[in-house]
Amino acid sequence: MTTLTATRPRLRGFTAESTFITRSLIHSIRDVEALLMAVVLPVMLMLMFTFIFGNAIDPSGGYVDYVVPGIILLCAGFGAASTAVAVSRDMTTGIIDRFRTMPLRSGAVLTGHVVASLARNLLATAVVVAAALLVGFRPSASFLDWVAAFAVIALYILAITYLFAAIGLAASSPDAASGYGFILLFLPYVSSAFVPVETMPEWLQWIADNQPITPVIETIRALLMGTPVGDSALWAIGWCVVIIAAAAIWGAWLFRRKAGRR
Amino acid sequence: MDLAIDATGLRKRFGRTDVLAGLDLTVAAGTVFALLGPNGAGKTTTINILTTLVRPDEGTARVAGFDVVAAADEVKRRIALTGQSAAVDEVLTATENLVMLGRLSGLSRRDASTRAAELAERFGLSDAASRCVGTYSGGMRRRLDLALSLVVDVPVIFLDEPTTGLDTRSRQELWTLIRTLADAGTTVFLTTQYLEEADRLADRIAVLDGGRIAAEGTADELKARIGGDVVELRSHDGGLLRELPTDGSVHGLRAAIDELDRTPAAAAEGVQVTIRRPSLDDVFLAITAGGGTSDRTRDLIETK
Numbered sequence: 001m002t003t004l005t006a007t008r009p010r011l012r013g014f015t016a017e018s019t020f021i022t023r024s025l026i027h028s029i030r031d032v033e034a035l036l037m038a039v040v041l042p043v044m045l046m047l048m049f050t051f052i053f054g055n056a057i058d059p060s061g062g063y064v065d066y067v068v069p070g071i072i073l074l075c076a077g078f079g080a081a082s083t084a085v086a087v088s089r090d091m092t093t094g095i096i097d098r099f100r101t102m103p104l105r106s107g108a109v110l111t112g113h114v115v116a117s118l119a120r121n122l123l124a125t126a127v128v129v130a131a132a133l134l135v136g137f138r139p140s141a142s143f144l145d146w147v148a149a150f151a152v153i154a155l156y157i158l159a160i161t162y163l164f165a166a167i168g169l170a171a172s173s174p175d176a177a178s179g180y181g182f183i184l185l186f187l188p189y190v191s192s193a194f195v196p197v198e199t200m201p202e203w204l205q206w207i208a209d210n211q212p213i214t215p216v217i218e219t220i221r222a223l224l225m226g227t228p229v230g231d232s233a234l235w236a237i238g239w240c241v242v243i244i245a246a247a248a249i250w251g252a253w254l255f256r257r258k259a260g261r262r
Numbered sequence: 263m264d265l266a267i268d269a270t271g272l273r274k275r276f277g278r279t280d281v282l283a284g285l286d287l288t289v290a291a292g293t294v295f296a297l298l299g300p301n302g303a304g305k306t307t308t309i310n311i312l313t314t315l316v317r318p319d320e321g322t323a324r325v326a327g328f329d330v331v332a333a334a335d336e337v338k339r340r341i342a343l344t345g346q347s348a349a350v351d352e353v354l355t356a357t358e359n360l361v362m363l364g365r366l367s368g369l370s371r372r373d374a375s376t377r378a379a380e381l382a383e384r385f386g387l388s389d390a391a392s393r394c395v396g397t398y399s400g401g402m403r404r405r406l407d408l409a410l411s412l413v414v415d416v417p418v419i420f421l422d423e424p425t426t427g428l429d430t431r432s433r434q435e436l437w438t439l440i441r442t443l444a445d446a447g448t449t450v451f452l453t454t455q456y457l458e459e460a461d462r463l464a465d466r467i468a469v470l471d472g473g474r475i476a477a478e479g480t481a482d483e484l485k486a487r488i489g490g491d492v493v494e495l496r497s498h499d500g501g502l503l504r505e506l507p508t509d510g511s512v513h514g515l516r517a518a519i520d521e522l523d524r525t526p527a528a529a530a531e532g533v534q535v536t537i538r539r540p541s542l543d544d545v546f547l548a549i550t551a552g553g554g555t556s557d558r559t560r561d562l563i564e565t566k
Contacts, residue, residue, distance in 0.1 A: 006415045007339040009368030019365040027353050030394070094349035098410065101313045102366055103338040 008103065016104045020112025027086060028120045034082050039124045042075030043131045049194065050135055057195065065139070068132045069220040070193025073213060075128045076153060077188065079121040080161040081181035083113050087168030088177035106255060110165050117161040118154065125153055139224040149223040152236060156216050159240040160184070162247035169254040187213050192221075212239035264291035266418050266449035267312060271321035273473075274307050281307045283473035284321070289466070291417070294440070294450040296460035298546065299470035305453035306346060308470070309422045312451065313343045326417050342411035346422040348403040349410070352396040356387050356406050359395060360413060367414040374413075381409040385439065401432025408439060419443065421452040425459060437462055457543050469549050476549045484545045491537045492544060493518045495525060498532025507544060 028035060046068065054063035090096050090109060099109055129137075141149065164181055171177035190204060191197075191213035197205050208214055215235035222229035267289040274282040281304045289295040299305050310316040312325055314334040323330045326340040343349070351359050357378050364374025382391040385405045390398065395406060404424065411419055424440065425433040440463055444450050454460055460467045461481045468478040477484060490510025495503045504525055508514040515537075522528055522535065 006417050008414050008416065010339075011366070011368050015368070016366055019362055023351065023354065023358075023362055026358065030353050093352075094345035094347040095351055097310075097313075097315055097345045098343060098349040098363075099366070100315055101338055101341060101343040103335045104366060 011104070016108040017111045017115075020108050021115045022112075024086070024112040024116030025119065028116050031082070035120065038075070038079035038082070038120060039127045042071055042078060042124065042128050045074065046071040046128065046132060047135065064132070064136050065225055066221075067194060068129075068137045068139075069217050069224060070188060070191070071132070072125055072128055072153060072220065073156065073193060073217055074185075074188045075124050076121050076157045077160050077185050079124050080117050080157060080164045081178070081185060083117045083161050084164040084168035084171065084177040084181045085174045086113055087165050088171045088174040091169060092173060107252065110251065110255070113165055114158065114161050117164075118157050121157045121161075122150070122154060125150075125157075140226045141224045145223045149220050152216065152219050152223070152233075155237065155240045159212075159243040159247075162244050162251065166247040166251040166254060169251055187211060188217075191217060193217050212236075212243065215239060265289065265324070266291040266293075267295070267323070267325050267451060269308075269312065269321065269323035272308070272311060272318045272323060273320040274304075274311065274316065274318055276307075280473050282311075282318070285470075285474060287468055287475055287478070289449060289451060291449050292444075292447050293465040294444045294452070294463050296464035296467045297451070297453045297470055298455070298457065298460050298467055299453070300455065303470045304473050305470055306422055309343070309345075309420050309451070309453060313341055313420050314338060340416050341418045341420060342416045343420045344404075344407045344411045344422065344424060346426065348400075348407045350395050350403055350406050353394060355394055356382055356391045356398075356409075359406060359410060363410045363413045369414065377413055381412060385409045386435075399432075401428055401435065404428060404432065404436060405439070408436065412443070416448075418449045418451065421450065423453055423455065425454070425456065433459075457541065457546055469546060471549060477545070485540050487545060487548075490514060490540075492540050493522060494536050494538065495522050495528060496534050496536065497527070497530065498534075503527045503533070507540065507548075 049067045049071070050064045054067070055061065057063050058066065087110065090113075096109070100106070139145075163184070167180050167184075168177045171180055188194075191208050191211060193213065197208045197214065200208060212235075215232040216239070218227070218232035219229060219236040221227050222232065265288050267287065269285060269287050272282050272285040273280065285304070285308060287295075287297075297305050297308060307316065311318050312323055312330060314330050314337050317331055325337045328336040328340070330337050351362070354362065357375075360378035360381055361371075361374045364377050365371070369377060379388075379391075382388045385408070387402060387406060387409070390402060395403065398406070408421070408424065411421075421440070425436050428436065437459070440450060440452070444463070450463075452459075452463065464481070466479065467481055467484060469476045469484070477487065479487075490508040492505055492507050493515065494505040497503055504522060504527075506518040506521060508518045519535065527533065
């Protein structure tokens with residue numbers, strides 16, 4: 001009466017990925033507080049920089065046009081940080097073992113987290129852009145410029161999300177993951193996001209000029225405000241691709257090493 | 263006889279400790295097998311190897327006829343694991359958890375929904391099915407955890423300490439569910455620290471100690487290994503002061519009682535002597551203590 005022949009049906013196409021994306025999206029929606037923080041904090045930051053620091057930094061009143069691209073980027077990083085916590089939580093609870101004892105592509109769970117993060121952050125970015133327009137942000141961008149700007153933002157979100165996902169895998173607990181993530185969120189301050197790099201001390205200029213955030217911001221600024229782009233776009237895309245590749249390799253290695261060894 | 267699990271010479275070392283030191287075991291298809299052992303005996307490592315999560319350093323294991331290393335994907339299509347920490351998604355509802363597992367197991371959206379409703383009903387979760395699992399009690403989580411393993415029929419189910427941390431009632435409910443599963447022909451491999459659990463559920467029991475199988479057999483066979491009855495000395499409030507296994511002979515019984523008589527506490531008021539059949543606990547302690555299986559004397563004060 002017993003049989004050893006019953007099997008799970010084979011999965012077709014991207015069923016596993018789409019199932020995990022649905023799961024992570026539900027997680028994003030249910031975690032109302034994180035979602036609110038991802039939107040409200042960047043908006044508050046933008047208002048603070050525009051109305052409190054803005055006139056001191058640029059008395060002519062044009063600071064809002066300078067700072068918004070940086071705020072957009074800051075906002076993207078904010079929402080991605082919760083990916084580290086989500087991934088770490090998956091790895092430290094038993095659920096990852098259940099997934100790993102099923103015939104699924106091993107990266108499918110992570111794909112779910114990354115795609116959900118992309119959706120979450122693009123939504124937050126749209127809200128921030130809308131708020132910026134309300135407080136006097138006047139970009140000179142054409143429709144195509146906007147599309148290109150959002151493409152660059154999406155690429156940046158993907159890069160930072162992959163990085164946060166890998167950090168989530170490396171961290172020993174969700175709390176630790178959230179701590180490591182915090183360090184990365186400081187990068188935008190040491191870039192051309194809030195003040196021009198030329199106003200910084202020389203040693204800091206070197207860091208600001210050679211870190212990934214600056215070319216990404218300069219590219220977005222060029223697309224939205226029509227400032228000269230130079231080689232920023234190339235650097236921006238290059239940085240993002242390198243970060244994605246490095247994080248993916250590191251992440252895959254961590255995933256194989258850590259899972260099943262709680 | 264079909265073997266659902268066939269492991270030979272499994273070894274696994276983490277750092278400097280040999281967690282498994284040459285483990286051999288076979289489980290016949292359609293039976294319930296309990297792997298019994300104290301914390302740290304290697305129970306979870308054994309499950310992790312058999313469910314393809316961890317590679318053995320040495321040795322081979324076949325599950326449902328496929329090698330766990332060379333044909334891991336084929337094994338994965340034929341097993342389900344209910345791990346030690348409840349492997350449920352706390353943010354999702356029970357229904358969402360069940361549908362997710364259904365989709366990941368290859369069911370269509372509609373079949374996954376139907377199956378989710380069926381399982382929620384069968385596991386007494388219908389009323390709570392649309393609530394986030396984070397609000398569930400421990401017993402409800404475990405029931406959902408087990409239900410998730412049954413979304414599609416697989417021949418071999420692994421349960422790693424399925425009732426650890428549950429209250430008596432939830433434990434009884436889970437036992438009934440596991441028994442039903444076994445009666446339907448599923449091979450169940452479970453690990454447990456509770457002898458009663460092994461006694462109630464398992465067709466065969468193996469005692470794991472020091473990374474090896476120290477004893478294996480049916481519950482009765484294992485109990486028979488310890489020999490005759492056990493003489494207990496209990497204080498007036500029922501606390502166990504001392505117990506001695508006997509070899510079953512009149513002489514052995516008298517010797518045990520004489521020995522108890524020499525226990526200082528025996529003279530206290532209200533102290534009582536009782537004779538009982540050996541339990542699996544006796545067997546377990548006898549085996550894992552590394553000594554012989556009979557005429558060993560032990561002081562069991564406050565072992566629980």
